[in-house]
Amino acid sequence: MTVHLFGIRHHGPGSARSLAQALSQLQPDLILIEGPPEANELLPLAAHGDMRPPVALLVYAPAMPQHAVYYPFADYSPEWLAIMHGQQHGVPTRFIDLPQAHVLAREMTYAEQAQAQVAQAGDMLAGLAQAAGFADTETWWDHLVEQRQDGLELFTAIEEMMTVAREELAQPLAPEEALREAHMRQMIRLGVKQGHQRIAVVCGAWHVPALRAMPTAKHDKDLLSELPKAKVAATWTPWTYGRLSAGSGYGAGVQAPGWYHHLWHTPHKAAAHWLTDAVRLLRKHGLDASSAQVIEALRLADTLASLRERSRAGLGELLDALQSVLFGDSDAPLRLIERELLVNDRLGGVPADTPTLPLSQNVKELQKRHRMVPLADQVELNLDLRQPKQLEKSTFLHRLALLGIGWGKTLTVRGKSGTFHESWQLAWEPEFELRLIEANVWGATLEIACNAHLCHQSQQTGQLPELTRLVDRMLLADARDAVPVLMARMQALAAGTQDAGVLLEALAPLANVLRYGNVRGTDTASVGAVLDGLVQRACIALPTAARGINEEAARLLLGHMIQADQAIALLQRAAHREAWLAALEQCVQLQAHALIAGRAVRILFEQEHWSVEQSARALSLACTNPVNPLASAEWLEGFLHGSGTLLLVNDALWHILDEWVAGLREETFTELLPLLRRTFATFEPAERRQLGQRVEHGGAALALAAPAPAQHTDEARAVLLLPILSRLLGDMQPKEELA
8 A cells, every 4th residue: 555645736737747647657546636525526527528627616605605715727737637537547536625614614713824824835935946046936836847747756856845845944834734734634544444555645745744744643633623614515617717826725826827828738839839829919919020030039038048057948038038029128018918828818617517506507597598608808798778689688787787796897989879879898707606606695596686685785775875876776787676675765765864965966866767767668657756755855955055064065065966957957847847946046045155056046047947137137246245256256166167158148147257357356366266267177178269269359249150141031931831830839820920
């Protein structure tokens, strides 16, 4: 009976290749792998024809899915090679790490100590790398192990090196590490007891000395006694190269999985293949890169390797060669290569019969029905919501977003306008699988889960604007069952809210729901009832809230006031308009803050509720405040904010403002100039130009168009037009009008 310990680096292609040779020589009758024992029953799926690495084992606590751990595998991961060897040769294969049932149940008492232990090990390896003439551990290990093709001899050397490193470290193990190694030793003892003669143990190189020099069985048994235990579940999930450095499970800090992919599939020509991919990438993005430059870069990389006394060119030499031959002083192409090529991100796949929860299964069925394949690469999707199939895709993406699964991000695209168009950018992330598991508590289907989650969120929301934004998301996700719950919650919050700003801020999202809800076919009747109450409360609260406030509060209220005005105009309801205009008149009469009063007059004038004479009178009163000229400037800012068209088309308003500015004392003008400049800076360039021309012409109104020459009117022909105009404009009496 012999126990062979293979110390590997997680996701190391050199370790994997040497392990494959060693297993072929050894022909073990039992393979033990550092990994979660809860996943032993899932190992046969690794040999399934539809399993495509990179993939990961996901172990989680069903009662609290946020407590989970991933164990990723690439096709060049040594653990994956060991699993596949066992499945292909019918060799019993088991995971032997400390069960996650204990790990997830334990309080994180020793988390900091465990991290400190890992840091100390890293420091020791960094010292070995420096002694060997390498600047960092990654490059040292890459040249020492990953680019070699040794068999059993390599693992003997790794064991000797790690034994010395642990002896030199001379630090007690963190409790979590001690438990893990104790459990692995117990599993090795179990394999020996079962009569296996050739046992292969595949584990991280750091653990090899602890598994070779075994203490007594009683020591390990006592260490593992009375551990807490939680119920856990496990499944396979797709993974990406970019996630191979995740901080849980087999996270090994792989910096360039795309380079390791070439080392695994084309070990003798990895440099040439990788450089070819780099050139293709540069050409794809419009950068010059010739075949001659590829050859020159490859020769330079080999020369650099020789100068650095290395057996072959590695990633560092290739990057240095590209920088010298192609990029010069520019770092931008190198950043592109690091993002696209070093990671070479790709999404794996798992068989359809992999164990999964109902919600995850429902999402996969919807992806298949909508023909939306989850990809790691960014994909753009343009939708026309007038088409039922595309509307269903939009609803699907919005429902996922409600559950925290941001598969798609909405984009603003020029040339696409209106509520019937949506543009998305899709990119599937592996952690979405875990979020689906977490969201399973809300329901077995995506629709049920969205409605339940919305109802829960509404009860947890204590601010009215947040709740109205939630209503907007509810509309986009077509979560109809949640409408009564959200509306009842909104009624309760609105009844207890006296803050005018909060009430005004809540109007815009609800107005959008009412105005555009019919695009998605959602019943918005209950939303309208709630909005009616909000408008009334906001109109009652505004005049009082606008008095006796400082400038900062007034500016905040001004923003809410402008948004509310746009919302009320959008709805075009007579009752809302009357209440709103009455509230604005009260703001003027009750001497609200100058910013608010100025804006109130502007809205009253634009809505044709006030005449030019009334507006001019209010402007004149505001500009005749010799005690506080700053208040006059603030009034003007509220009145003119955003547009100066009023001053271009109304001579009375222009002359009042012109006379006020001309009558200011020099020191007062100097004090108010920054505020006036800030106001006029909000105008469109064309408006500012025309105002300047009007000043240049001494205040005379500029003709917007050349006057039309006087023409004789043919009354007989004009009568023929009156019936048509009557139908277009309303009831008219053509004969009376003509007379």
